Amino acid sequence: MLVPLNWLKEYVNINEEIRSFTERLTMSGSNVEGIEELGKDIENVIIGRIEKIEKHSDADKLLVVQVNTGSKNIQVVTGATNIREKDLIPVALDGAVIHGGKKISSTKYRGVDSNGMLCSAKELGLDDHGLPEDMQNGILILPPDAPLGKDIKDYINLEDTVIDFEITPNRPDCLSIVGMARETAAAYKLELKIPSIILKEEARENAKDLARITIEARDLCKRYVARIIKDVKIEPSPLWMQRRLQACGVRPINNIVDITNYVMLELGQPLHAFDYDKLEGHSIIVRRGRDSENMVTLDGVARTLSSDMLVIADINKPVAIAGVMGGEESEIGPSTKCILLESANFAGPSIRRTSRKLGLRSEASMRFEKGLDPNICSTAADRACQLIEELGAGKVVKGYIDVYPEKVNPGKIVFRPERINRALGTKIPESEMIDILERLEIKIQKTPDGMFALIPTFRADIAKEADLVEEVGRIYGYDRLPSTLPQGDVTQGRLQTSQKLADTIKQVLTGHGYSEIYTYSFVSPGVFDRINTPSDSPLRQVITLMNPLGEEQSVMRTTLIPNMLDVVGYNLNQKIEEIRLFETGSVYIPKELPLTELPHESKKLAIGLSGKVLDFYELKKTIETLFAKLRIEHYTFEQYQHFAFHPGRCARVMIDEEELGIVGEIHPDVLENYDIDTRVYIAQLDMDLLIKKASTDIKFSALPRFPASDRDLAIIVEDRVPARDIIQVIKEAGGELVENVELFDIYRGDQIQRGFKSMAFSITYRAKDRTLTDEEVNAVHDRVRTKLVEKFNGTLRE
Incomplete structure (x- = not known):
């Protein structure tokens, strides 16, 4: 403001x-x-009167002007064409400074002395938009009653x-x-001087006989006040008013429009003036718009209305979008002779929605959006009429039309000075508190039941006793409040186990070079097509937002994979060669549609990789590192088929026979949909299950006292046999003596039959209570080899 x-x-x-x-x-x-x-920069510019105008003897486009400054006559050469003898104009004397810091000094034009300069509005720092066209292109002509010789800054309040x-x-x-x-x-602690309003109401008719006001949408319009002004003269508003509007960032238009803007800035109540003769039936109907209804607004743009917009209409058509902008057909213009002045109160949420939907925001809509006091409507209308009378812009018709279905009355809140002092930590006397509140026009009422604060209707923000505490505190002075320590029982805050585990997961990932990302829970319905989601997939059962920001954020996500692909694609476009990202976020699965209860909100962990040296096994290693940190042991990776992942390069992660999530390389068709031309590896895991299966128990065991014995074996099996099954058989056959099994090589080639592979394992044998002999190790190792051949019909390689 x-x-x-x-x-x-x-x-x-x-x-x-x-x-x-x-x-x-x-x-x-x-x-x-x-x-x-x-x-502040303007100096030595005074009001002068043109006494004589002559043509320049040596320049056809220049005039020689004799100017009376009140104390003396000076000669000025000018190229202005809009001046006449006896005009009062601003003149910059020798040594003056005009807007922008430009200094004026005496000079000669084609041999003729010029001892000053006649000033235009712009040269005084004024916006000339509201001035007549000749003044916009020439010198500023002052009213006939402008005092000769007076400093222009004092006359127009330039400073x-x-x-x-x-x-x-x-x-x-x-x-x-x-x-x-x-x-x-x-x-x-000063007196507030509100301007008194006295109207002449010179027109004979009564407003109630000239117009009819109907509020159909009473939930969106609390009050509508209308006044009528006849014999209107449309002309520029006085310079003092234009200057005040410009200082507040409002461009002058004409006297009637400027008066409505002036009152809006002065009292906070937006007004609008309609050309009375253009209102069919001389009626105003406040109603909802009709779907596909059209109107042209003051900015010359055709607008399509809808049923959720509030409009002002006559008996046949809309003439304004309530609280936002007027219509072109009822606009005030040079031919306007009678106006209907609107001062109304509209529902803030309705104006906000309409303004955003149409992409229109004005000083009026900005005020209506925040919620205004309906009890100021008639005061604002009267104030505007007073200014119209004072400026001679028209004759005000007697009376006004006021449709106010449900009057808004002052609120009432209990007032307890001791409670306020306790909250502020002060010892402010009761009398001082009452003085503070009454200076804010909050009256204190004393009754046998206690004291109460009567809240004026323009302070809708004061709704409870705590608000009174704030009012007293801020006017008393926050800088005067003492510093005190809080009192009461204090409990130590701490993280829950699940929160600690979630932090551990993030620490492990960031420690391995991953960056955490945050993406919106709102996505486009089109993301499911981009990741090749089948039409009958449960992922497509999404929750649609009632009031979305746009199509791109209109549904709640059911998977994190599209979000991760978006971020990976963005980073690849920024020429980042190696990408390691993760996100922990919720997906929203409805129990049924349409919603009858809150959806199931499931926490997911998404991990994304892309880079020349990164592959599926790098992502798998990351997940296994997580399992090790969380002390999760009984997990497996099973080959899996998923519509968004490359066939044969995708696995399902299981923990104790429960599905944790999926990991793999994204399908090339999906990558093409995201304009990604390099391989991307993504894992999506159930964060809730991951935390549930994690263990915080730490078990220590002594370092082994006896040496280990290592053996290697290689076995040829069918391609479909997973390494985990072979490892499981090795552990079962070797029993307690098998300490560790690691797969260190997989070979497919000319020496191996097509459809088969050679897998090489390193096995560590160790006993806890003795040193194993070669005979014991060989016996166990032979048993392992035999079991593998029997179980998988394999061939051992020597």
């Missing part, structure tokens, strides 16, 4: 140095984001300080000059 200090001073008499002032307001909860000094306040969403009352004046008055 941009607040010009000169405007603020009209409502509260503040003379504090600017830095001290902004610090005090910040400490009271109104954070200052920035300060801008306007017009000002604009403070940019950060207003939190819960304080829409501060999105106005009066709101910030109220905060200032409370912080400095």
Whole structure:
């Protein structure tokens, strides 16, 4: 919220140095984001009157102008064409400085002396958008009553300080000059001067006889006030008003539109003016839009409406999108003679949805979105009418139309000073608390049942006693609150076992060079096609969001694989040669659709690899390292077929006959869908099962006292025989003497029959209570060899 200090001073008499002032307001909860000094660089520009205009004797496009400055006459040469004798204009004297720091000095043009410069609006730092066309391209012509010789900065209030306040969403009352004046008055214990409103109402008719207001969507419109102004004269607004609007970041348009914007900035209530004669039936109907209904807004864009939008309509068509933007057909223009002034209260969520859906956001919609006080509607309408009368822009019709189905009354909250002091750790007297609250227009009511705070309707953010604590604390001054230690029972926080194990998993992965990633739980329905998911797969049973940000994030994910592929693909596009990533995240499996209860939320661990020297076995080794750290022993990797993985390069991970997840190389067709041209290996594991099977028990055993004996064997078996089955038979046949078995070679080639493979194992034998003899080891080793041949119909290689 941009607040010009000169405007603020009209409502509260503040003379504090600017830095001290902004610090005090910040400490009271109104954070200052920035300060801008306007017009400070302009010097020695005064109001002059043109006495005589002559053509330059040696230049067809130049004029020689005699200007009365109030104390003397000076000669100025100019190329302006919009000036006339007796015009009052801003003139920069010799040595003056105009906007931008440019210095003006006496000079000669084609031999003729020029002792100053006539100034345009831009040369004074003004936005000329609201001025007549001749002034936009020429000199600024001042009103006939402008005081001759007066400094232009004092006349137009060019010199000002604009403070940019950060207003939190819960304080829409501060999105106005009066709101910030109220905060200032409370912080400095000053009187708040609200402008008094007195109307002449010179037009004879009564507003209730000229228009009809109907609210059909009462849940979206709490109040609608309408006033009518006749004999309207559309012209530029006065310079002082234009300057204030510009300082607040609002561009001037014409006197009527500028007045509505001025009141919005002053009181915080948006207004809108309709051309009364363009409203069919002279009726206003506040209703929901109709699907596929169309209208052209003030920006000239055709908009398609829907039933979830609130519109303002006459008896035949919509004339405005409520709280967002007016329609082109009812726009105020040069031919407008009568206007209907709207001051209404619309539901914030409805305006927010409409604004976002249409991609339109204005000063008005920004205020409505946060929720406004309906009780200010009539005040704002009257204030606008007062300004219209003062500026001679029209005649106000007697009375107004006010449709207010359910009046909003002040709230009531228990007020206990001792509770506030206890919460703040202070000893603020009760009388001082009451003074603070009443400066914020919160009245204290004393009854036999206790004291109560009556909350004004413009403070909807105050709903409970804790809010009163905050109000007292911030106005009293956060910097004055004492430092105290918290009291009460304190319990030591600690991680649960499952949380510790989850941290262990992350530590193991990061220790092996993996980077953790975070991706959205919302995905596109198209990801299932990209990973070749069958049409009848349970993964396609997804939860659809009611209000998605877009198609790309419209359903809840049921697998982490697409997310991992997205991130891998992105990193490959960044020319990263070796990728090691992991993510722990939830997938959402509905029990039935449509949802009748919360879905099953399952935690998954996804691990992704890609790089020239990385392969399936690197990923398998990572998982086995995890198992070792978590003390998981009874696991197996089984060959498996999965639609997203390469056939023959995919395995299912089992723990105690329970499926933990899947690991393998992604199918080339899937990689093509992600524009990936290198091999990618991914594992998706059930995080909950992994933690469930992990053990935190640590068992120690003594180092072996007796030496081991190693033997190697190689056996030729069919390709379909997995190494784990052979290892299992070796351990069973060797019994307790087999300490360890490792596969160290697999061979397929010319010396091996097609469809078969040679697998070589290293076996370590050791006894806990003695040194094994060669005879004992040979006997056990022979038994192992025999069992392998019998079990797998294999051939031992010598």
